[in-house]
Amino acid sequence: MNILLLSAGGGGGNILRSVKTLFDRDVTVIRKTDAAYAERLQAAVTTRFLDTNEFSLADLPAEERLLIGTRTTGRLGARHNPEVAGQALEESKDDVEALMLEHSVIVLIATGGKGTGAGTMFPLAQIARRHRKLVLPIFVRPSFERHEVDKRRYDYALKVGEQFDGAKIRLIEILNDRGYDDGDPKPQLVVWERMNLPIARGLRGLIYVLWDLSQVDPSDLSTLLAGNGRLRIGFGEIDPPAGADPSDELIEHAVGGCWGNPYYAFSRPAGTSLVCIHGDWSNVVDAKIKGRLAESAVVGTGGSHYNPLYTRAVQSPKPWGVTALFGEHTGVHQPLEVDWRFDRPGVPVVSMAVDAANTVALEVQADEGDAPAIPESPAVIPIGPSQSDTKSPASLWEFAVAVNRSDPAALALARDGAVAGIAIEGSEVRKLLGTMWFRAIVPRFSEEWRGCILSALVDGVVIPNHVVKVGRQAMLLSALNYPQLQEIAAKSWLPDVARPDLELLVAVGRLWGESAVSRFRFVPAPQQRETSKFASLLEGFRS
Amino acid sequence: MKGLMQVIPVVFASLVPALVYSAVVSVSPVITENEATLIAWAALAMTAVFAWRGVDEYFAQRGATVAAMKQFGETFVREFERPLLQPDRAERPIASQLRAIPDRKRLEICLAPRNGRRYPNLSDHRTNVAYDVIRVLELVQDRRFVCEAVYAQGSWVVVPFQFHVGTKQAGGR
Numbered sequence: 168m169n170i171l172l173l174s175a176g177g178g179g180g181n182i183l184r185s186v187k188t189l190f191d192r193d194v195t196v197i198r199k200t201d202a203a204y205a206e207r208l209q210a211a212v213t214t215r216f217l218d219t220n221e222f223s224l225a226d227l228p229a230e231e232r233l234l235i236g237t238r239t240t241g242r243l244g245a246r247h248n249p250e251v252a253g254q255a256l257e258e259s260k261d262d263v264e265a266l267m268l269e270h271s272v273i274v275l276i277a278t279g280g281k282g283t284g285a286g287t288m289f290p291l292a293q294i295a296r297r298h299r300k301l302v303l304p305i306f307v308r309p310s311f312e313r314h315e316v317d318k319r320r321y322d323y324a325l326k327v328g329e330q331f332d333g334a335k336i337r338l339i340e341i342l343n344d345r346g347y348d349d350g351d352p353k354p355q356l357v358v359w360e361r362m363n364l365p366i367a368r369g370l371r372g373l374i375y376v377l378w379d380l381s382q383v384d385p386s387d388l389s390t391l392l393a394g395n396g397r398l399r400i401g402f403g404e405i406d407p408p409a410g411a412d413p414s415d416e417l418i419e420h421a422v423g424g425c426w427g428n429p430y431y432a433f434s435r436p437a438g439t440s441l442v443c444i445h446g447d448w449s450n451v452v453d454a455k456i457k458g459r460l461a462e463s464a465v466v467g468t469g470g471s472h473y474n475p476l477y478t479r480a481v482q483s484p485k486p487w488g489v490t491a492l493f494g495e496h497t498g499v500h501q502p503l504e505v506d507w508r509f510d511r512p513g514v515p516v517v518s519m520a521v522d523a524a525n526t527v528a529l530e531v532q533a534d535e536g537d538a539p540a541i542p543e544s545p546a547v548i549p550i551g552p553s554q555s556d557t558k559s560p561a562s563l564w565e566f567a568v569a570v571n572r573s574d575p576a577a578l579a580l581a582r583d584g585a586v587a588g589i590a591i592e593g594s595e596v597r598k599l600l601g602t603m604w605f606r607a608i609v610p611r612f613s614e615e616w617r618g619c620i621l622s623a624l625v626d627g628v629v630i631p632n633h634v635v636k637v638g639r640q641a642m643l644l645s646a647l648n649y650p651q652l653q654e655i656a657a658k659s660w661l662p663d664v665a666r667p668d669l670e671l672l673v674a675v676g677r678l679w680g681e682s683a684v685s686r687f688r689f690v691p692a693p694q695q696r697e698t699s700k701f702a703s704l705l706e707g708f709r710s
Numbered sequence: 711m712k713g714l715m716q717v718i719p720v721v722f723a724s725l726v727p728a729l730v731y732s733a734v735v736s737v738s739p740v741i742t743e744n745e746a747t748l749i750a751w752a753a754l755a756m757t758a759v760f761a762w763r764g765v766d767e768y769f770a771q772r773g774a775t776v777a778a779m780k781q782f783g784e785t786f787v788r789e790f791e792r793p794l795l796q797p798d799r800a801e802r803p804i805a806s807q808l809r810a811i812p813d814r815k816r817l818e819i820c821l822a823p824r825n826g827r828r829y830p831n832l833s834d835h836r837t838n839v840a841y842d843v844i845r846v847l848e849l850v851q852d853r854r855f856v857c858e859a860v861y862a863q864g865s866w867v868v869v870p871f872q873f874h875v876g877t878k879q880a881g882g883r
Contacts, residue, residue, distance in 0.1 A: 311829070312827065317838060317841070318838035318841050322793055322845070342796075432797055434797035434798035
């Protein structure tokens with residue numbers, strides 16, 4: 168899993184520089200105690216500075232520059248005109264798309280100051296969404312009252328936020344106005360660091376989460392970022408005395424800092440949110456942190472919508488604390504369709520497997536049934552000359568977990584098609600296909616493996632031939648073609664008893680092709696009373 | 711002076727019966743005093759009807775003018791403050807007052823910052839205020855109100871308008 172930090176324009180570039188500096192500072196601290204882990208952390212993040220002005224990029228390493236629209240702008244910038252910046256992006260769209268395709272998570276950073284950031288922010292997010300990337304846009308609304316920009320540009324920046332709302336793309340919006348405090352004036356550099364530090368530390372927490380998607384269900388992340396509304400990154404540092412738990416006061420302070428980030432637009436109650444705790448302390452401290460955050464989230468709101476996804480980074484180097492990505496509750500949304508890419512270009516494979524003690528254990532509160540259990544043994548199986556005696560996985564489930572962790576031995580096994588020795592049961596395949604993380608790793612298996620898995624599934628599983636509604640017509644499941652199955656799964660109301668079977672067929676069609684669906688055996692479905700939607704709602708009230 | 715002009719029709723109306731009575735008596739010797747009195751009363755009744763209609767029309771027009779000014783003023787303020795609203799803060803970002811002078815067809819919209827904000831003001835945001843006034847007028851699209859030069863009055867920014875009843879769209883006939 169890799170993350171692209173992409174800035175747009177001069178203002179966004181300045182923030183990215185600052186975030187990069189803070190992130191590098193963290194990595195430097197980590198390197199002193201754990202070089203391999205620091206390497207992993209750094210290799211997970213790619214930074215690119217997109218701009219229309221060649222001179223703005225002059226101080227950056229060549230590989231980090233992304234100059235767009237050279238014909239449109241003559242390399243001289245967007246002339247403070249967002250529309251020119253939009254044309255420049257259109258000119259270089261292929262380059263930008265190629266860059267985005269290499270990454271699963273794209274963090275966009277821009278400001279609404281002049282032309283390039285304001286003009287490209289939304290189109291960039293749209294491109295990322297079109298390619299089914301998990302996009303996390305960070306946009307700074309400048310202050311006109313404090314004369315950072317004139318009112319016209321401020322209004323344009325407002326429109327950018329509205330575009331995100333209209334397209335149902337969640338947005339982290341920083342309000343520069345809030346950086347000015349007449350009662351407690353601070354130098355601009357201090358304010359910027361306060362604004363940017365949570366982003367740098369929040370990204371670190373996000374990397375932990377994305378590192379091991381078998382521990383946090385990707386569908387949770389897809390839900391977290393689905394829909395419209397704002398997001399807010401928070402960080403609270405906890406530095407306890409050596410070998411002791413942090414005091415309540417330290418916890419209170421950290422939770423306050425994590426929750427109460429004043430610079431962000433965030434007006435609704437918190438909904439699905441991601442909380443990552445890192446530090447060597449007791450589980451009592453973890454519970455206190457979670458409890459205080461929940462208290463903060465529910466106070467004055469009724470709190471019924473707060474749905475935290477907890478992750479825990481074990482034995483992570485300092486700085487410790489709590490990072491969170493809070494999402495506004497804006498209703499219930501369909502999870503995003505995300506292309507979870509598992510290649511980790513540039514990550515030295517050996518460094519990932521060197522020290523099992525540094526692997527990150529993640530804990531997720533919701534949908535635990537979907538995520539495979541953390542094995543008792545070291546999460547990453549060591550590789551190297553002594554690998555010949557590595558125990559081969561006993562079941563497909565265990566093997567899939569290892570593949571999902573990018574375990575080199577498992578990956579090699581998945582690639583070369585050596586199927587022998589692992590029992591594959593249809594019911595197990597069916598259960599695995601019900602999880603998003605498994606569906607995401609199916610393409611990593613060789614053709615032979617995929618064939619065996621499918622054969623086990625179609626041989627071991629029979630599908631009840633449910634009657635489903637296609638428009639006004641009632642049809643048997645076996646009579647439907649793949650596009651019809653897809654349409655019904657996406658749009659139609661289905662009885663609970665039929666939905667898992669239909670979703671299985673859709674998943675198989677998507678992963679193995681339309682023809683694979685026709686290989687299933689159907690048996691008559693148990694007779695059911697035909698009920699209306701309304702009647703099914705009343706079902707629960709009947710004794 | 712304007713008040714005096716408004717009193718003249720009332721005074722004239724009250725003199726009508728006396729004038730009609732004396733005129734009828736002096737012009738026609740065959741009309742008796744009783745008949746002249748009746749004619750004077752009839753004249754008074756007619757004058758009252760006309761005066762009533764005039765006064766009614768005046769108040770109706772005045773009410774319509776005030777309503778139009780109020781509606782325009784409220785729309786203007788709402789559009790002016792819309793970009794300044796903070797989604798997580800309930801309080802309004804600006805203070806506003808409407809001053810309507812219907813007889814002079816004049817409306818003054820007074821705006822001032824509130825809750826520690828700095829906008830609008832003309833000391834360091836004159837250009838932004840001018841931009842915002844034009845922006846709002848383009849949104850509201852009510853050509854009956856013609857904006858005059860914006861000025862400051864204490865902490866208020868005053869945006870004056872002249873109300874032109876019956877003004878047609880540019881290019882209209």
